[in-house]
Amino acid sequence: MYRFFKVAAISLYMKENDSEFKIAIIIPAYKSEFLSFTLDSLSNQTDKNFRVYIGDDNSPANLYEIVSRYEDNLKIFYKRYKKNMGGKDLVAHWNRCLEMIQDEAWFIMFSDDDLMDPDCIKLLREEIQKSDNDVFHFNLKIIDTEGNITNTPPQYPGNLSSIDFFKQLYSYKIDARMPEFVFRLSHFRKTGGFIPFNLAMCSDNATVMNCAYEKGIRTIENAYVQWRYSGKNVSSSTDSVPVNEKMFKALIDFFNWTIRFCKRYNIKYPFTFRQRMAFLLEQREIKAQIIDIEKSWQIFFNSDGAKRYRLFLPYINMRKRRICHKLRR
DSSP, rough: OOHHHHHHHHHHHHHHTGGOOOOHHHHHHHHOTTTTHHHHHHHHSSSOEEEEEEESSSEEEOHHHHHHHGTTTEEEEEEESSOOTTTTTHHHHHHHHHHTSSSSSSEEOOOSOOOOOTHHHHHHHHHHHOOOOSEEEEEEEEEOSSSOOOEEEOOOOOOEEEHHHHHHHTTSSSSGGGGEEEHHHHHHHHTTTTOOOOOGTTHHHHHHHTTTTTTTEEEEEEEEEEOOOOOEEEEEEEOOOOOHHHHHHHHHHHHHHHHHHHHTOOOSSSSOHHHHHHHHHHHHHGGGGGGGGGHHHHHHGGHHHHHHHTTTHHHHHHHHHHHHHHHHH
């Protein structure tokens, strides 16, 4: 009897507070190659009480021809923008796609080539009813262009604090991509929204840290998002500035942001100067910038950068030689 009344009470509460359980899946779309697979995975959800918002970033492909096939199976809202924005400022494109949503309380910034397990939305809704977190998380699998699973990163603990997320992520104990996170919209806006960096590099990580500071990250068990490594960017880039240079600068900006974040909340910074420097030097994406890398240290290490740079100059040169040796192999 108690169970009946409990279930009835939850059902009544959900009806009276329906907006608290409404979920938006936002797809900032540009590529067409895998979009149908993405929409198939959403069509196969066991709980279809959600809306899909697709922001076409002025793609050269006819995305609506693909989207239109799913209008009978999904609540889809499609908008084609006249100007490509993702190629210049991906976070700005995320923001204008976010403006499409209506009365949903939760959103997932998904991708045009990723997949969801069939029970993801069902299990998410159940977890929202039980937990008071502002950020939820699906565990992750990495797939290739053929849909084959190439890697299953370690699962997150049930609850993970914001600073532990940062520490474990940059200690290579966990992995993270934007589509695996779910945000409470009101809290997301209250905390300032997406943290912008060039090419949106690390914007997802900073945004998660910022939004999850108060209550942490709640991971949903037995639910996976499959992130596709396709070798293609979300939107085309027409900028002539080398991508490697942008990525290096974005990494520096991100680490500077994390230093300010820790100071704001009086948190001990989890990485030493040496660890930060080693992480930057080991990134494959920025190896092309090795020759000019010294120019950025004073920016990265703020006012005492010059002094510390001289102190660690032999270490920097050693790391550079090691990376160059790897590149020759």
